[in-house]
Amino acid sequence: MNKTRVKGHAMEAKGKVKEVVGKVTGNKAMEYKGKAEKQGGKAEAKYGNIKSDIKKTTK
Template identity: 65%
Template sequence: MNKDQSKGHGKEAKGKLKEVAGKATGDKSTEVKGKAEKHAGKAQAKYGDLKSDAKKKTE
């Protein structure tokens, strides 16, 4: 697992927690920020996956 994959999964988890907290408290702002962070984390993890796949193919 490379740096982008691990950071991406961390952001994704943190975003999910914010999203759930926002839903539980009725705070739409926190919920939306959580969703955005979750999606950014997914994108970063996917980028890390692509980097890893590219590295494997060149070896």
């Protein structure tokens, strides 16, 4: 596991929390920010997976 994957998963979790808090409080802006952050975290984690795969392949 590399730093990019860890950072992505952390960002995804943080986004999920914001999304849930936004839903519970009725704050649509926070809910949508959380959804966006969650998707960004997923993308970053996938990028980390690709980096790992490339590194393994080139060895």
